[in-house]
Amino acid sequence: MMDAVNQLPLWKALQNDAAEMHADRNHLNRLLDDEGRLSWTTLEAAAIRFDFSRQRLTRPILERLVALARERNILERFRAMASGEKVNTTEKRAALHLACRNFSGGSVVVDGEDVMPRIAAVREKIRQFSEAVRSGKIGGANGKPFRDIVVIGIGGSYLGTEFVAKALDAYAMPGYRLHFLSNVDPNHFGSISRMIDPEATLWIVVSKSYTTAETLANESLARHFMKERGLEPAKHIVTVTAQGSPGDDPANPVLASFHMFDFIGGRYSVSSAVGGVPLSIVLGYDVFERFLKGAEAMDRHALHTDEAGNIPLTAALLAIWNTNFLGYPAQGIIPYAAPLAKLAAHIQQLDMESNGKMVTLDGAFTGFDTGPILFGEPGTNAQHSFFQLAHQGRAFPIDFIGVLKPQYDVEPVLTKGVTNHEELWANLLSQVMALAVGSRQGNDPFRYFPGNRPSSLLVLPDLSPESVGKLLSFYEARTVFQAFIWGTNPFDQFGVELGKTMASAIRKAMVRKKENPQYAFEDVNPYDRFYLKDLFGG
Structure with a gap:
């Protein structure tokens, strides 16, 4: 049994700090008057720079945070996770998302089995299938090559893939269109169905258990949509699911079924077949593998770099400092790069589903807050959206992300003497500093900016597949490191299950109403009954 982190002397010392x-x-x-500050607040590894000079801490505080990580044996636990130990104790599972991008040739053993051959086999199957689709060898029921790819899935079954697809859209094969059908709202299906060519559409259904209600409902709509147009669904559907699930049943044939494993959680699954199948079709398998190898590079850094120089671990310690000691309830993620527009949505689920916990691994209540509220929008858009609050309202830490080289070589037209890319960086650098130092213009209270608002700056050399992979791995490792320090489990999500259970009871009441029009929802609580009567016309 591990001591509660908030009972440690180091924790209490940090409270005083x-x-x-x-x-x-x-x-x-x-603090920023100290020109030597950059020397201990900047880390570089795997061609990524992490500048946290504008975080509200001193060098002794950083040293205490690093000492806290050492006392909690964080790196040892992270390495145990990567080696196959069942760190997901509530579900008695390993957590092996790192294995999906492990090209070292080494073994990863779970329950006496080396899982790497199975992972490699799935990757090879993805390569062969994606190349056959891209070449036209595999097409629709009427022989048309696939051009519209629709991913049916919700949460971790699509958010990471959507982030990577948007980030690497510059690499997409011309003519392909990737759509994500996640919401059970029929409006979502209706809008996508208007955009696609049914005969040239491949539907990729992503669900580990193949029991997710929203996903099954959307698959049913897709099958009906195809049958109405004389298309055989089996010729247009691919599944990504657990081996032996209803989506992997020979009695219900599909074009192909790709296995996902119970040791890879949904929000950590973009490196698996969940992301691999659609991304390899649209971007090409070679681009997907470059993305995996970029993630692997950051994985190696996280695994093998000591606490003081470890970028994602340092970011995790700063998040804990801001959440638990400085009391910030939220954190922004602001990438100054339009292709990273879906990053915040993915990290929002990754972190908030992983770290939105109130119970430790021992089953005790934590007694302190865990994950912050995450949100974000690309810069400079964010400056014209919620930065009024950032500068003068409630303060919150921000992860700024800058990219040195854009994906597209746009003509270098000058406006006010600078290119668009230079203007982007001028805004990024000014926002980082303005939040930190603030400004007072005379005695005008309306133009008073208190400053002292913390942020970090993560700088990528470019938005290559490798860099996007490193960015993904950075946030995944940061998320896990935070949980390991808090002593919580970042791999279960029982809070998500509660709403699903309650929805099941309401669903059954709806079915009873359809079977018996006289049924008046008598056994439903009055708050739900109020709306069910509206929905069913009294």
Whole structure:
């Protein structure tokens, strides 16, 4: 049994440090006067720079945070996770998303079995299938090559894939269109169905258990849509699911079925067949593999770099400092790169589903807050959306992300003497500093900006597949490191299941109403009955 982290002497020392940070001498505009600050607040690895000079902390505080990570044996636990230990203790499973991008040739053993041959076999099947689709060898029921790819899945079954697809759209094969059908709302299906060519559409159904209600409902709509047009669904559907699930049943044939494993959670699954199948079709398998190898590079850094130089671990410690000691309830993710528009949505699920916990691995209530509320929007759009709050309203830490080289070589037209890319960076750098130091313009209270608002800056050299993979791995590792320090499980999500259970009871009441029009929802609670009567006309 592990001691509660908030009972450790280091935790209590950090609480005292946090109280000291409110003193005027520790305002960021004072701390940044130290020109040597960058030397200990900047880390570089795998061609990524992490600058946290504008976080509200001093060097002794950072050293205490690093000491906390060492006392919690964080790196040892992370390595145990990567080696196949069942760190998901509530579900008695390993957590092996890193194995999906492991090209080292080494073994990863779970329950006495090396799982790497199975993972490699799935990757090879993805390569062969995607190349056959791209070449036209595999097409629709009427022989048309596939051009519209619709991913049916919700949550971790699509969010990571959508992020990567958007980030690497510059690499997409011309003529392909990738759609994500996640919401059970019929409006979502209706809007997608208007955009696609039914004869040239491949539907990829993603569900580990193949029991997710929303996904099954959308698959049923897709099958009906195809049959209405004289198309055989078996010639247009691919499944990504657990071996032996209803989606992997020979009695219900499909074009192909790709296995996902119970040791890879949905929100960590974009490196698996969940992302591999659609991304390899639209981007090409070679691009998908480059993305995997970029993630592997950051994985190696996270696994083998000591606590003081470890970028995702440092980011995790800063998140804990901001959440548990400085008391910030939220955190922004602002990439100054339009292709990263879906990053915040993916990390929102990754972190909030993993770290939105109130119970430790021992089953005890934590007694402190865990995951912050995450949100974000690309810059410069965010500046014209919620940065008024960021500068003068409730403060929240921000992850800024900058990219040195854009994906597209746009003509270098000058406006006010600079290119668009230079203008983007001018805005990025100014926002980072303005939040930190603030400004007072005379005695005008309306133009007073208090500053002292923390942020970090993550700098990528480009938006190549490798860089996007590194960015994904950075956030995955940061998420896990936070949980390991808190002593919580970042791999289960029982809070998601509660709403599903309650929906099942309401669904059964709806069915009873259809079977018996006289049924008046007598056994349904009055709050739900109020709306069910509206829905069914009294």
